[in-house]
Amino acid sequence: MGRVIVTEDDFDIGKEMDSLKQSGVGAIASFVGIVRDYAEGPSLIAMTLEHYEGMTEQEISNIIDIACDRWPLADVTVIHRIGRLLPHDNIVFVGTASAHREAAFESAHFIMDYLKTKAPFWKQEETEQGASWVDARETDDTALEKWR
Amino acid sequence: MKIRYFAWMREHTGVSSEDMRLPDGIETVGQLADYLKHTSEGHSIALRNMKTVRVAINRQYAQLDSTISDSDEVAFFPPVTGG
Structure with missing residues (x-):
């Protein structure tokens, strides 16, 4: 179930929410990740996202399947952008639709936490001092603990 | 076989x-x-530091002791940083 899109193109948050509404249930929760305008030190010029085509989509689908086993979901949309993005650009959209708000909130949170540690994307930050790969954070791994 | 790096x-x-x-x-x-x-x-x-490297066989997460064959696509990559 659900829609998984990996694309260089921007997405329209309103349109995605409308699409989730079509499931006819009473609750939709969403998360949008955007490019911040600061790096670890100097100001950020751009962020480039690389991914492992095929595996990325499969991993996100697996995460959605696990979420669907755990919560009563009517629909799920995950969109993740790749390529070169600028500060304030959208990076990721996760939307979940359910008859119950707890299920919608919790499953969106769960999908984001899993996506951050499992989906094969890599960020490279570009600043005036050059380009550098973003290090994975231990806090992303520990974020998974609460779902065990 | 095909080897991928990211x-x-x-x-x-x-x-x-x-x-x-x-x-x-090599197995x-x-x-x-x-x-x-x-x-x-x-x-x-x-x-050089395989402890921090993630691996996949045919686009599924695998372990260093997972067995491989000549028809496999094996990928090596750093911990992921999407989202």
Whole structure:
């Protein structure tokens, strides 16, 4: 179930929410990740996202399947952008639709936490001092603990 | 078989993908990594700390002791940082 899109193109948050509404249930929760305008030190010029085509989509689908086993979901949309993005650009959209708000909130949170540690994307930050790969954070791994 | 590298590992090896025959006597991802380390200086840098490297066989997460065959696509990459 659900829609998984990996694309260089921007997405329209309103349109995605409308699409989730079509499931006819009473609750939709969403998360949008955007490019911040600061790096670890100097100001950020751009962020480039690389991914492992095929595996990325499969991993996100697996995460959605696990979420669907755990919560009563009517629909799920995950969109993740790749390529070169600028500060304030959208990076990721996760939307979940359910008859119950707890299920919608919790499953969106769960999908984001899993996506951050499992989906094969890599960020490279570009600043005036050059380009550098973003290090994975231990806090992303520990974020998974609460779902065990 | 096909070997894939991503992010800074790709930059060190200088290639995003390479085709080769599975070398004789190599049965696991870990053994393949040890073999590849000796193919260039860049490969040895990319694969020097396998504790921090993630691996996949045919686009599914695998372990260093997972067995491989000549028809597999094996990928090496750093911990992921999407979202």
